[in-house]
Amino acid sequence: MNRPADLIVHNAHVHTVDEARPRAEALAVRDGRIAWVGDGDGWRELAGPATEVVDGRGRLLLPGFVDSHNHVRLGSDAACVQLAGAADLAAIGARITAWLARHPAADWIEAEAFDYSAIPGGRMPTAADLDPYTGGRPAFVLSYDVHTAWLNTAALRRLGITAATGEIPFGTVRKDPVTGEPTGFVTDFATRGLSRDGHRALRAAGLPWASPDRQYGRLCASLDQAARYGITTVVEPQNSLDDLALFERAIAEGRLRSRLVAALFHPRGTTDAELAEFAAAARRHRGDRFRVGPLKLYIDDVVEPHTAALLEPYAGHHSHRGETFYPPEEFAEVLARLDAAGFQAFVHATGDRGIRTVLDAVEHARRVNGPRDARHQVVHVECLDRADVPRFADLGVVACMQPRHCSPDIAGPGRDWAEAVGEQRWSKAWPMRSLHEGGATLAFSSDWNVAEMDPLIGLYTAVTRQGLAGGEPWMPGETVSLATALRGYTLGSAYANFLDDRLGSLTPGKLGDLVLLSQDLFGLDPKAALDTRVDLAVVGGEVIHRAG
Incomplete structure (x- = not known):
């Protein structure tokens, strides 16, 4: 018995x-x-x-729930000024001023979650916008998507950024086209600032946000949220080898209650020696509770600051259509090399040209290596050309998507995303139903802390494409059924991460x-x-x- x-x-x-x-x-x-x-x-x-x-x-x-893209290591930092919901510069300034009054001895002002739409006229922020509120203290402000950083004049000085500054380890310094002076806006933060070298440079500069203890605090708070929201498996999509110690500490201290898959960041220029280190880390961490293995790459950036790669120019621009981080031929060779070595790739791609570049690279890898069950992922799939919809299923590429991102109160009419691509491209926005009906595997996620971690909010948005207050849905033809959305948050995400043999459905065994x-x-x-x-x-x- x-x-x-x-x-x-x-x-x-x-x-x-x-x-x-x-x-x-x-x-x-x-x-x-x-x-x-x-x-x-x-x-x-x-x-x-x-x-x-x-x-x-x-x-x-x-x-x-299997959250297939959740930045638990970034989380939401209680030591930062919280700017979510600050609708304009005055509101941002008021929150910083109030924080400074409570922390008069702070060496740095650190803030997070500013919304691009808070900056007037659709322009990007400048140091001069921050200076009136910061009292000469250096200020480091992250956008809600953590893809850009905003510095005041004191921070530029503290970090040694001048008109003569070229490349920096944690981003691309934007400069005034007339004076050549740095504006205070730093793009490509996600691809550089969150890298091993970028984090080390920020720590060396004395930025508290980048310290291991602050990172660990964010991780533990996020892991507690994940448990509360029923996220039993978390996929942390972008880590350096240095970051693995944070997860090991969480395990040792009993803070990791959900399962966790950690992807390692593969920036452009990653060497064979580093790939060998990645493979060794994957061999060390291959248990059911904590696994290391997939590689995170970027092909483009984000739509709102016009750094995603589009097939046609941005709305209101004659020629600017963003850039890919690699020439397409180089990226195809990089992906083929990783594919041949048995790695799974998570590739951030938001613009239609960026996504096509990834699909072309997967097609190239299959041609030179032969087809295999690679389950490479295109992460975000925000603006997808209709001609590329069937290629996901044809190439076995997973669409790792975040339903909450397509909510009208985040990306829809009147918001920076919708205005940047223009109404003629709105039909390309997060085509979840088209991909599902085309046979693609959907893996749903939160992208915390870009959006709320709660999968129930993601389910609601996938089914309605409405804002949290209701109202008119945006592109309702791309909603999915509740059963499809649930599959995306369970078996779809499990499949996307080679876990479907043990997770994702309530099946005996x-x-x-x-x-x-x-x-x-x-x-x-x-x-x-x-x-x-x-x-x-x-x-x-x-x-x-x-x-x-």
């Missing part, structure tokens, strides 16, 4: 994401794995004196990762997702979150 189960959930709507048995009423977990899925009172035979039995009361039981929501979303108005919480989150049969 089999030993009793450790955990049983019954009287629930069990949405399994398993085509062999899509729906059930009860589930049992034993020794960290799903032992049984069924209906009625069949669970009673598995219950013993020590079994935890949870009455689902008709609530929705799901596989644990798979690991016991599951979430019980506070209500059954099926049959309810989609907005009900915003009023729903995770009542129970379980990893390998162990409860990591229980609502009070």
